[in-house]
Amino acid sequence: MKLYGSSTSPFVRRLRVFLSGLDHEFININIYEEEGRSILKSINPALKIPMLVDGEKVIFDSRIIFQYLNQAYVKDAWTINDDNNLTLINAANDSYVELFLLEKSGIDTSQDALFFNLQHERIQSTLDVLNTSASQGSFDTWNFASISLFCLIDWALFRSLNTFDAYPHLYTFYQNNLDRPIVKSTDPRD
Incomplete structure (x- = not known):
């Protein structure tokens, strides 16, 4: 099984963390250089990372890859609440990446323009709800939703897109998971 992606992508990192303990190879590609673009184009017509190759199967998008891995190998319990949280995490992550x-x-994404305003509004709205969810213990179990939340927060901090001062429960959640070995070994700063 091969996971293709960038070591700095939060969508790739969440799968690297989730795959901890499963036999796989991570292939780090730079999709902005010719060699990386060539690999990307040869595997994924959507031209996005991550992508997973498992034998003859090729799977695109982190959410679909998670579903495949969970059904085929991990078999973690997954609830509608987890799905809703992942939808919110993905919405914030998508907006952050676009900005x-x-x-x-x-x-300049701080200008008063519809597209930028919608992205900022989405980020604030989703983080408000995720902060409340974190205060209620929704991310106390280390599963794909909590892994994805951690990767979102860490990436936003890494890229200096947010300080999370306005989201104390999210920041506490983040701090509580910093010492996990798999989190340290997948840190995009290294």
Whole structure:
């Protein structure tokens, strides 16, 4: 089984953490360089990471990869609440990534424009709900939803997109999981 992606992607990192203990190979590619783009294009027509190759199966998108891995190998209990939390995490993560890429392209995302305003609103709305959920213990179990939340927070901090001062329960959750060996070994700063 091979997981392709970037060591700095929060969507890839969540799967690297989830795959801990399962036999797999992580193939780190830079999708912005010619060799990485070539690998990406040869496997995933959506031109997105992560992507998983398991024998003859090729699976795109972190959520679908998780579902496949959970059904085929891990078999963790998964609830509608976990699904809803993952939807919120993905929404915030998508908005952060879009804003980050725009800023890297030299576009000021703080300007008053519909697209930017919608992304900022989505981030605030989802983080408000996730902060409340964290205060109620929704992420006390280390499962794919909590792994994904951790990777979202860590990536936003890594990219200086948020301090999480306004979200104390999310920041406490983050701090409580920093010492996990798999979290340390997948740190995008290394």
